[in-house]
Amino acid sequence: MKRHLTLLIFCITALISCSKDDESPVLREGTYSNNGLAVAGPITLYVGNKTITERNFIHSFLERRANNWLTDSTFNERTGTDIQYYLTSLTIQGDTIAIDVSSPNYLDTFYINSLSNNTRLLVANRESLVKPQLMGDLGCGNVGRYIRMNPPSYTCGYLNYPNSYCTGRKQFQLNIENDHIVMPVLTYCFVRPIGTGINCNTSERYVNDEFNADIRDSLHPEDTLAVQTYFVNLYKQ
Numbered sequence: 339m340k341r342h343l344t345l346l347i348f349c350i351t352a353l354i355s356c357s358k359d360d361e362s363p364v365l366r367e368g369t370y371s372n373n374g375l376a377v378a379g380p381i382t383l384y385v386g387n388k389t390i391t392e393r394n395f396i397h398s399f400l401e402r403r404a405n406n407w408l409t410d411s412t413f414n415e416r417t418g419t420d421i422q423y424y425l426t427s428l429t430i431q432g433d434t435i436a437i438d439v440s441s442p443n444y445l446d447t448f449y450i451n452s453l454s455n456n457t458r459l460l461v462a463n464r465e466s467l468v469k470p471q472l473m474g475d476l477g478c479g480n481v482g483r484y485i486r487m488n489p490p491s492y493t494c495g496y497l498n499y500p501n502s503y504c505t506g507r508k509q510f511q512l513n514i515e516n517d518h519i520v521m522p523v524l525t526y527c528f529v530r531p532i533g534t535g536i537n538c539n540t541s542e543r544y545v546n547d548e549f550n551a552d553i554r555d556s557l558h559p560e561d562t563l564a565v566q567t568y569f570v571n572l573y574k575q
Contacts, residue, residue, distance in 0.1 A: 363456050363514040369429045370519055370572035376423035377569040378414045386559040399564060400527075412525050412543045413566055424544075426570055428519065435460060435512075446508070453511065459488060461509045468492040468506035476556040478538035481528045484556055485565070487511055487548040510547040521570040522548045529562045544568070 383390040383399060390396065393415070400413055414421060429436040435448045437460075448460035468490050469482070476484050483489045492506025513520040524545040530538050549567050557563060 363516060365430060365450065365458065365514055365519070366574065367430045367432070369427055369575045371427045371575050372423065372425070372521075372570045372572050374423060374425045375419070375571075376421050376523070377419050377571060378417045378421040379567040379569065380417050381413055381415065381564060381566045384554055384557060384561075384563040384565070386557055386561060387554070389554070396564065399562070413527075413564070414568075421568070423568060423570060426521070426572065427575075428521075428572055434463070448509075456514045458512045458514065459509060460512060462507040465505045465507055468504050468508075469502075476553070476558070476561075478528065478530060478540040481526075481540050481553075481563075482542060482545070484553045485524065485526055485528075485550055485563075486545065487550045489547075508546075513548075517573070519572040521546065521572060523568040523570055524549055525566045525568070527564045530558065531560050 380391060381396050381400075383396050397415065400415075427438050429438075430450075433450050435450055437446055437448065447463040449463060451459040451461060453459050474480065488509045488511055490506045490508050492504045494502050494504040511522065513522065524547060525543045526545075527541040528539065532538050549565060553563070
């Protein structure tokens with residue numbers, strides 16, 4: 339009897355688990371907006387194989403390497419909700435999303451592709467100029483490829499970095515929560531010494547995509563990478 343009861347409990351648990359796995363958040367049609375706000379995650383510093391979250395250490399690094407970015411709040415040391423951000427809206431219709439960001443002013447349409455139950459990959463409907471992210475070992479010329487979960491695909495009519503002429507389709511990830519959509523946006527600064535007193539630096543602000551944490555495995559011992567993710571919460575209007 340005890341054995342049958344144990345088997346029954348196991349079956350019920352498995353059934354409940356499968357039911358939960360089958361539940362996918364619904365991406366409903368309509369317009370979504372962040373009302374000019376975002377959630378700022380903490381700034382994290384990766385130095386070689388070390389992960390640093392100590393605020394004073396990170397502040398000193400940013401003052402030395404990216405002081406102007408502190409001034410205009412691209413790196414935001416005040417984390418939490420209700421952080422001022424570009425007014426952003428999405429309009430979902432069928433299997434496409436139109437994205438409108440008030441600054442920098444652009445409008446684009448993306449096809450919606452499923453990555454998992456609660457994530458969608460957006461691929462731009464039209465091609466645009468794309469800066470090539472070179473293959474090979476991580477460096478200043480291709481850190482953009484490593485740091486994003488979904489770097490753009492592209493073809494180059496003329497490849498002579500950094501003056502290449504390449505076109506491709508922008509793409510990035512959206513996360514679906516129960517009552518809203520989350521658009522992750524990255525800001526980063528990468529530094530590598532290349533000689534005595536000489537560094538190469540690569541920085542980008544507000545890159546629409548999820549952070550690829552696997553980049554840590556590609557860092558050299560002398561590399562320094564500062565990363566902050568903004569989570570743009572978009573609610574149905």
